[in-house]
Structure formats: structure tokens, C-alpha cells
Amino acid sequence: DDRTAKILEQFFLDIIEEAPNPKSAREGSYLSIPACMRSELARPELLQTAELPFTKAQYCVCSDDQWTSHFNRLFPETIENVKRQNFGRCTYYTKYVALAGEITKNSLTKVRSSLKDEFDKLAWIPYTRADRMWTSGKMNGSGWKMLPRGVERGGPAIAINPRRGREPVTLRVFDQPREVDSEYE
Numbered sequence: 001d002d003r004t005a006k007i008l009e010q011f012f013l014d015i016i017e018e019a020p021n022p023k024s025a026r027e028g029s030y031l032s033i034p035a036c037m038r039s040e041l042a043r044p045e046l047l048q049t050a051e052l053p054f055t056k057a058q059y060c061v062c063s064d065d066q067w068t069s070h071f072n073r074l075f076p077e078t079i080e081n082v083k084r085q086n087f088g089r090c091t092y093y094t095k096y097v098a099l100a101g102e103i104t105k106n107s108l109t110k111v112r113s114s115l116k117d118e119f120d121k122l123a124w125i126p127y128t129r130a131d132r133m134w135t136s137g138k139m140n141g142s143g144w145k146m147l148p149r150g151v152e153r154g155g156p157a158i159a160i161n162p163r164r165g166r167e168p169v170t171l172r173v174f175d176q177p178r179e180v181d182s183e184y185e
Contacts, residue, residue: 090133
């Protein structure tokens with residue numbers, strides 16, 4: 001369905017747009033993608049590789065149940081009016097909620113099945129919480145690993161697809177555009 005495809009396309013853009021920043025604005029973004037390239041690179045391929053587009057990240061390989069829980073938070077079966085951080089600003093979520101309100105429960109099950117098929121092709125997604133899309137505080141527990149290794153915990157929390165758990169997880173560095181001195185433009 002065309003609407004489902006557009007929701008999915010927007011989902012990738014919204015994930016990147018809503019990615020957390022360090023508390024200090026001086027530190028810039030945790031995203032390693034230059035701001036001018038974010039909308040162009042916010043495609044499924046970006047999330048289909050275990051090369052995380054961040055300068056710092058904490059990650060864990062999910063169990064199948066955890067992975068499904070993340071899907072259910074991002075594409076819920078029932079739409080509640082709950083305050084959820086990031087979601088209100090996400091166009092994909094607004095469109096998803098609108099679609100869910102217009103179709104039958106049976107049709108929504110089909111839409112979610114189609115979305116889940118695509119979701120399961122991803123290597124990573126934000127480690128969601130019941131009330132937020134992104135988490136960036138220190139994650140505790142033995143399953144959590146930090147990138148780069150050895151730095152203090154914190155930064156975007158990433159859920160790794162259990163089907164991709166054996167792949168090495170790395171940070172992906174993007175070339176940053178050079179700032180041109182506007183005097184000579």
C-alpha cells in the first residue's frame with residue numbers, strides 16, 4: 001500500500017531528525033552525518049548496516065521479544081493518547097496514527113505485518129522506551145557495549161536486531177563538508 005510505504009519512508013527520516021544531542025549544545029550532535037546530508041541519507045540502507053552513524057553510541061543485541069517490543073512502540077497496535085517524547089514531532093507517527101484510525105483492525109494487522117517485514121531487515125533502531133523514541137542516558141547491564149570503546153557510558157542507545165547479533169558493530173564516520181569563508185563566495 002502506498003500510504004504504508006510513505007509512512008515507512010518518513011520513519012527513517014524522523015529517526016534521524018529526532019536523534020539525541022549531547023546536553024551541551026557546544027558539543028554538536030551525536031550524529032556523524034553532516035546536517036546538510038541527513039535527509040538524503042535517511043534511508044533504509046542507513047539502518048540496514050551495523051555501522052552506526054554516530055560519534056558515540058551505546059548498544060546491545062536484543063532478544064527476539066525485545067526487538068518486537070521496539071517495533072510495537074514504534075508502530076503500536078492500539079493508539080493511546082499518551083505523552084511520548086519525540087513521537088509527537090514525528091510525521092511518520094502522525095500519519096500512522098491517522099491511518100490506524102481510518103482502517104479496520106484486520107487491515108491494521110496487515111499494515112503492521114508489512115511494516116514488521118521491513119523492520120526485521122534493519123540492523124539497528126533506537127532503543128525505545130514506553131515513553132520515548134530515543135534514550136541517551138547511561139545504560140546499565142552486562143549486555144551494553146560502548147563505542148568508541150573505553151569512553152564513558154552515554155550517548156544514543158541502540159537496539160541491534162537479534163538476527164544481526166553476530167555482526168561487528170562500528171561507528172560510521174562521514175566526511176564533513178568544509179566550511180567556506182563567506183567573504184570569498
